[in-house]
Amino acid sequence: MRGICQAKMKMEDHKTAVDTLSSTPAPQKPNLGAVEISGGITQIKYVFVCGMPRSGTTIVAKEIARLANCTGFENTGVIMDEGQYLQDVYPTESSCGGVGRFGFTPEAHLTEDSPLLTPGNIAKLHESWEAYWDRDKTIRVEKTPGNLLKTRFLQAVFPNARFIVIKRHPVPVSLATQKWSLTPLHELFAHWLHCHKLFDEDKKKLNHLFEFSYEDYIENPEEYLEKIANFVGTEFSGSLQGQVTDGYDRKYFDRWTRMWETSPFKAYYRRVAKEYEQAFRERGYPVVPSHPGITVSCDEYKPVRGILPRMLYLGSDIFFGLWRAGRALRIRIQSQPIFGRWIFFAKRTLRRDD
Numbered sequence: 097m098r099g100i101c102q103a104k105m106k107m108e109d110h111k112t113a114v115d116t117l118s119s120t121p122a123p124q125k126p127n128l129g130a131v132e133i134s135g136g137i138t139q140i141k142y143v144f145v146c147g148m149p150r151s152g153t154t155i156v157a158k159e160i161a162r163l164a165n166c167t168g169f170e171n172t173g174v175i176m177d178e179g180q181y182l183q184d185v186y187p188t189e190s191s192c193g194g195v196g197r198f199g200f201t202p203e204a205h206l207t208e209d210s211p212l213l214t215p216g217n218i219a220k221l222h223e224s225w226e227a228y229w230d231r232d233k234t235i236r237v238e239k240t241p242g243n244l245l246k247t248r249f250l251q252a253v254f255p256n257a258r259f260i261v262i263k264r265h266p267v268p269v270s271l272a273t274q275k276w277s278l279t280p281l282h283e284l285f286a287h288w289l290h291c292h293k294l295f296d297e298d299k300k301k302l303n304h305l306f307e308f309s310y311e312d313y314i315e316n317p318e319e320y321l322e323k324i325a326n327f328v329g330t331e332f333s334g335s336l337q338g339q340v341t342d343g344y345d346r347k348y349f350d351r352w353t354r355m356w357e358t359s360p361f362k363a364y365y366r367r368v369a370k371e372y373e374q375a376f377r378e379r380g381y382p383v384v385p386s387h388p389g390i391t392v393s394c395d396e397y398k399p400v401r402g403i404l405p406r407m408l409y410l411g412s413d414i415f416f417g418l419w420r421a422g423r424a425l426r427i428r429i430q431s432q433p434i435f436g437r438w439i440f441f442a443k444r445t446l447r448r449d450d
Contacts, residue, residue, distance in 0.1 A: 187203050
């Protein structure tokens with residue numbers, strides 16, 4: 097079984113801006129007139145790129161959109177050009193609790209049995225996205241990480257749907273997500289597991305699925321893009337637009353090792369690792385650092401119940417809850433007109449004093 101330090105790390109970890117507000121402004125749609133969604137629809141392929149946030153979906157989706165006869169979303173005016181913000185048929189990640197928490201909201205998990213699957217909504221979702229695709233191309237790419245929980249719903253909406261799902265180690269996913277979500281580590285680990293368990297059941301009913309790991313992709317992106325091109329029915333030219341590096345991925349594993357060994361809160365981090373090690377190890381992603389200074393036996397990685405774990409988890413929940421509340425209050429204050437006027441007068445006073 098591979099340890100964390102054996103994970104393959106070569107791809108640049110692009111920073112993904114995550115919506116932390118309660119809503120996203122509606123973008124200005126281009127005036128393209130009525131969108132035809134019936135004629136020739138059987139020749140159109142819809143490619144959905146999804147996975148947990150910070151799993152490499154953005155760079156992979158951009159590479160796919162560059163393939164022959166493929167079109168993706170560009171310059172839409174919404175965060176990361178994600179399709180979730182270009183429609184109002186189903187709830188966005190932010191409306192379901194935000195990154196790191198959305199999977200726990202039942203409304204985030206949609207299947208072919210969803211009450212949202214009506215003829216009117218099907219037409220509405222087609223029209224929302226068709227306006228941003230190049231209609232001269234028949235392979236249409238959409239990227240929203242949280243659509244990992246909507247694959248069966250999207251398959252029912254879009255004929256010829258194909259799903260490209262990327263799985264990445266929970267440690268870098270969680271640490272990269274935490275600064276946006278301000279969520280305790282044990283909740284982020286639980287969220288990763290919960291979302292992948294839901295998808296593992298959903299994928300049994302998908303007709304076209306190409307699933308791979310982020311770690312395998314960064315080892316040989318050209319090989320995987322060629323496989324993806326064959327999967328969606330096009331060709332890969334052999335050139336890559338995005339650069340690959342192991343620096344960004346490695347920093348998360350190095351940070352996790354420091355958290356485990358020297359952090360003032362190492363008792364909490366070790367307890368979290370012990371709680372989730374077995375579940376992640378079964379999925380090929382052990383979370384206990386592989387390091388010469390760490391000699392804890394694998395037999396110890398079993399869930400431990402008691403007062404101490406509950407106190408550690410409660411303390412972490414309170415800390416991050418207060419942090420989120422403080423951030424929300426700051427955003428609310430800064431959005432008030434009086435705050436802007438106060439800043440103006442403060443700056444003018446400082447200039448006068450100078």
